[in-house]
Amino acid sequence: MAINLTRRKFLKTASIAAASVPLSKVTAHAEAGVVKTPLIPKGSFKDTKTVTGGICEMCFWRCQLVGKVRDGVLKKIEGNPKSIDNGSALCARGNAGIKLLYDPDRLKYPMKNMGKRGEPKWKRISWEEALDECGKKLKATVDKHGPEGIAMFPHGASAKYPMHYFEHVVGTPNVSEASFFQCRGVRDYAWLSTIGAAPGEHVDMANAKVIFGLGCHFGENIHVSHTKRYLKGLENGAKLVIVDPRFSASASKADIWMQIKPGTDTAMLLAMMNYLVENKKFNAEYVDEYGEGFDEFKEAISPWTLEKAAKECDVPAAQIKEIADLLAANAPNVSIHPGRFSSWYGNDFQRGRALACLAGLLGAFGVPGGFVKGIGPGGFGKVKWGHGHEAIKALHREAKVHHQSPAGTPTDLIRDCAITSKPYPIKSCVVWGQNPIQTIPNQQKTIDMLMQMDFVMCVDVMPTDITMYADILLPEASYLERYDYIKKGTQWDLSAKQQQYVSARMPLVEAEFERKDQVYICNELAKRMGNEEAIPVQTIEEMVDKILEPASLSIKKLNEEDGIHLQPGKDPYGDFLDINFFSEDLVEQGYPGAPTYEPIPDVPKGYLRLLFGRSPLHSFNRTQNNAWLHNAMPENPVWIHDKTAKLLGLKDGDRISMVNSEGVESGTTSHVKVTPGIREDCVFIAHGHGTQNAAMTVAKDAGIDDQKLVTILAVDPETGCHGMRNNFIKIVKA
C-alpha cells in the first residue's frame, strides 16, 4: 500500500484529478445494475404470498410443498396442507431445502475449465459459448466414434429428459443411472422376474399384522408417506420383524430383531420358506392358483433346514422358526417389504427373488397389509423424443452377460470399455445430476475413465466431486426453481377414503443467477448436435402441460387448485399377482431357476466389514453442504461393537480414519460410536460424507467417505449391479 489515504484526502485528490480522469466516459456504456424506480414506501413488501405447487427433491420421494415467498425470496418451506400424501409434514431435509436454494457454494453461471481435469481453473462463460462447446465436442465424438462413443451418468428427475435424448436420439446405450446400478435396480428386476412388476415400496404397512423388513432402515430413511404407513401399522398393533446386523432405528422398535451375518440373508429366507413348505404352513390355495414352478422351487430349497441356515447366518434356528411361524399365523396380512437400496453383496438378485417368493408363499398380495399398489389417476400424455438412430446393442447384450440388467448398461462394462477402448472407444462423458465419484465403487477407475475422455460435461446444482473433472460445467435450476414431471398417486393409507391426486412440480421462486432448466439445456444441445427436428417440446412448461392435457388438467388449473388436483379413487385391494417360483427363462439365461444362496467372502482376520446406510438428516452426498443439515449431523459416526472397541483400545468419541484391505486410506476422519448394537465383525457409517471438493465449503472433509474404501468390486451376475458391502477395513487412530 503506497500511502494511507483518508476518504477526505482521496476525494480532494479526485476532485483535482477529475479533469484528467474521465471516469463517467469509460463507464458510460455499461449496463446499470441499480436504477431509479418509483418510490416504494418503507415497510411494504412486494409479492408477499404463499406459493403452492412445489415438489421436494431433497430425496427422491417427492413430497408436496408450499413456499412462503417475500419479495421474490423463499423464506420458508412447508408441506402442502392439501396433500393426501405427505400432508403438511416434511422431514428435516425437506425443511432445509431453502439452504440448498441459497447456498453460496452453488453453481451460478456456466463455466469452462481452463486448467486440468481434476484440478480445474474455472472461467465463467456465456450460455452461448458453453452450449456451442458442448454441442461441438459431443457431435465430434458421435461423428468419429458413433453414438456409443458417449457415456452418460444421469440422476434425478431433471436428468430424465436429457437421458431419453441421449438414449433415443443420439442412440448411445452407454447410460448408467446410479439409482439402478448402485441402488434399487437389482430389487426391481428380481421382483420383475418373479411377480412381473417392479415392486416399488408398495406394501400396505398401515394395515398389516406383521411388517417384515430385511435391512430396511425405516426412520433412518425418512420418506414421509412411507414412514406414515409404517408408523400407522405399528400404532395399529402390527408386529415388527427386522433382520439387520445392526441395531437400526427400526430394530429398536422391533418385536423380533435378528442380528444376521451380512450377506447370508438368502440362506435365512430359503430356510424359512422350506420350513413353511415342509410344515404346510404356507398359503397352498394362493400358490395353487397363482404360483408357477412350485414343485421345482420346493425341490431346490429343500436342503435348507433351519439348522443349516442358522449356522450359515450366525443366528439361532429357533429365531428363524419364530419369525416363520409369526408370518404364517398372520398371513396373508403381512408386509414383506421389498426394501429399496439393494446393491449389497453381489448376490442380491437371488435375495430379491427369495423375498418375492416368500410373499407369494404367504399369499400376501392384494390383501390388506400385503403387497398392494394403490390405483392412481391415469390418462396422462407422454413427452417422447423421436428415435433418431437405430439403437446400438448394449455391451452386456453383445457379451451375453447380465441378462437381467436394468435399463441402460451396467456401470462396470461402460467404465472398462472406456478405459480399454474395447470393444470400442468411449470418448465423451455427460454427467447430469449424478456424482459418480461417490456413487460408483472404485473411485480410481472412475477417474481413469474420465481422464481418457476427449470431453466431459457436467450439469448440476452444486460443485460436487465429479464436477472437478468437467471441461464445461453448467448450472441447473434446483427443484425449487423449475417445473418438472407430474407426481400422482393415492392417499397414503390404502384403507382410508379412496382418493387420487395429481400434482406437478412448479417453481416456488424464479431461478437465480444464470441457472437453467433441463429442457432448455438439452434442447440447445440437440440443436447444436444436428437433432433439432427431434425436439418434442420447446419449454419445460409445455412439457408439463402436454402431460396434463389428456387428463383435462394444466399448470393453470393446478395453480387454481393450490397445486394439487384431487379426485375420487378406487379400491386397490384384490390384485392377486402371479408368482414365478421357478423361472425357466432364468435357467435358459444360465441362472438358477429357483432362488439360490451364493455365499460371499468372509471377513479376513484383523479386518472389519464396512457397512453403510442412511441417516434421516442426509440424502447421501447431495445434502452434505446444507448448513442446517450439516449442523445437525456434521459427520458420520463409526459404529463399532463394545468388544471390538475394547480390543482396539477405542472409546466413544475417539477420532479415527480407516484403511481398507487393499491399502486404500479414507483420508478423512470421523468419531467412534461404541455400541453393543452392531456385530463384532462389522463397522457401520452413513453414506455420502467426506466430500473431497473444497468448493463445497461446508461438506469438505466432514466425515468419512465409504465409497472411497469400496475398491473390491462385487457385481451381481444377473443384473450387473454393484454389491458394495464386500470391503474390509482396519481402524487407524487419528
Added chain:
Amino acid sequence: MKMNSHSDIDSQESIILADIYQFLAYTMGYPEPELIGNPFLDAMEKMLENYGMHSEQQDIDAWRQSEKDEDLSDTLQIEYTRLFINAVPKIIAPPYASFYLDGDHNLQGKTTQKTRDYYRQYGCDITNPHEPADHIQLELEFLASLCRDYELDAEEMFLKTLFRPWFKQFYNRIIEDQGHPFYRVSVQLIDYITKEEQ
C-alpha cells in the same frame, strides 16, 4: 449550490464521488471485454498516479505489459471466477453482504432484504431480480446514485450500517490471497473511498 449536512462536500464533489463509485462498481462486475478494455485500465492507472499509489500503478502497468491486449479480459475473467464465483479449492471472497453478516452459510439473507429496502427507500431498485441485491457491485452503484442525488447523509448511513460491516472482511480476504493486482488495487480504492474519516 445545493447544500448538505456534509458541508465539506459540495454538490460538484458529490458528482465526482458518484463517478468514482460508478467506476469502482464496474471493477467488481464480471470483466466483460467491452468494458474492461484499455480506456478503463488507462483511467484506473491515471487514478492511481494522481493518488500517489505508484507501486499499485506499476503492478497494473506491469500486468498490462506482460499480456496481449486481447488476453487482458480473459485473465481477469478467470481471476474473477476464482475470487468470486466458483473455484477449486474454494472461492476467495463471496461478494455478497449476507454471506458475511447473516452467518448460517446463506445468500438472500436478512441483510440482502435490508439492502434492497434501503435502495427502495431512496427510489432505486436492482434491474436483475435474479441476482442478490447485496452484491458489492450493486451496492457501489447504489452509492453512486445517492451521491448523484447529493444524498450524503444516506450515503454515510448506508456505508456505516450496510457496507463497511462486511466490506472489511471481504477486503482482507482479497488482500491476504495476494492474487491478481487488478482486484487487490480495486478493493484498496474501494476501501479509501468508503472508510470513515480518521
